[in-house]
Amino acid sequence: MENCTACGARLGTGRSCPACGHPAEAPDLSDWRTDTAERPAIKDVPLAPRYPLYADEAPAPTPPGSGGRRRGWLPWVAGSAALLLVAALGTALLVGGADDEQDPAPVAESAAPSSPAPSSSAPPPAQPTRTARDDISREPEPREPEDVAASASVQVPATAPPSRGLDGARTSYDAANLVDGDRSTTWRMRGDASGRQLVLRLDRPTTITRVGLVNGYAKRARGPRGGVLDWYTGNRRVLAVEWVLDDGTVVRQRLDEVRRVQTVDVGAITTRRVRLRLVEVSAPGSGRAGRDYTAVSEVSVVGLPG
Structure with a gap:
């Protein structure tokens, strides 16, 4: 129906x-299975509405050779540049902000302003560079002559035996007393030593400029009753000597009766041995301190060791 x-x-x-x-x-009695008549055209049926898909928004594929390859590596370049920029900023913050982590020292309000202290990280000032030419052209600093007698070995013609002092202490008169730097000790020998000589052998050749000696026993001693014994006037004293050097130089010296070192200039002569000839000696002293001994307390040899 x-x-x-x-x-x-x-x-x-x-x-x-x-x-x-x-x-x-009238009903159409033709059968579509066998009918060959042309059918009426089917009208376009509108499609049902649907949500847009991701594929609908995808751009059309770029044909080869149209610059698609260039656009493919541009994002990688931009991303690498961004990473490098972030790394550089982070390094700058770490290096530049290291000092900011330290709290500044409090400053009193009444303190006067002072100049900022130099940074500990500042490089040290440049030192002048020395060259071989500077070392060659620089002259050696002049040296001052010195007393070299302490380093010498001493030979003497004879030595008096030791004795006891007023305090009971043993006193010796060995040759080493001539170069010990102590005027209260002495070398002495019995009797008149005129014509005898003392020999000082230096440890190296030395340019001698001055020589001298203390020409007696330069010591005073206080006795048990409070009296003073003067051993300088009590023993014989040397009044004249000759200094003989290795090159044959002879320097004569007259001496006063004083308790200090008396010196004489010899110029500038290099020698290894210094001979001290005792030319003239005084008579022994008198009284409780009188002794028949020739004494020399100290010998001085001033020069520049080679």
């Missing part, structure tokens, strides 16, 4: 619609 195309009422078996009288269309 079909419906009326005009009013939609159900059609009967008649030739027209029972409701509106509209004539009924």
Whole structure:
């Protein structure tokens, strides 16, 4: 059964619609399986609405050779540049901000402003560079002559035996007393030593400029009753000597009766041995301190060792 195309009422078996009288269309008795007649065209049916997909927004593929490869590595370059920029900024913050972590020392309000202290990380001032030419052209600093007698070995013609002092202490008169730097010790020998000589052998050749001696026993001693014994006037004293050097130089010297070193200039003569000849000696002293001994307390040899 079909419906009326005009009013939609159900059609009967008649030739027209029972409701509106509209004539009924003759039914199509052709079979579509065998009919070869042309069918009416099917009208376009609108598609149902749908949500857009990601594929709908994808750009059309770029044909080869149109610059697609260049656009493919541009994002990588931009990303690498961004990473390098971040790393550089981080390094700058770490290096430059190291001093900011230290709290500044408090400064009193009444303190006067002072200049900032130099940074401990500042490089030290450049030192002048020395060259071989500087060392060659620089003259050696002049040396001052010195007393070299202490380093000499001494030979004497004889030595008096040791004795006891007023305090009971043992006193010796060995040759080493001549170069010990102590005027209260002495070398002495019994009797008049005129014509005898003392020999000083230096440890190296030395340019001698001055020589001298203390020409007696330059010592005073206090006795048990408070009296003073003067051993300088009590023993014999040397009044004249000759200094003989290795090159044959002879320097004569007259001496006063004083308790200090008396010296004489000899110029500038290099020698290894110094001979001291005793030319003239005084008579022994008198009284409780009188002794028949020739004494020399100290010998001085001033020069520049080679």
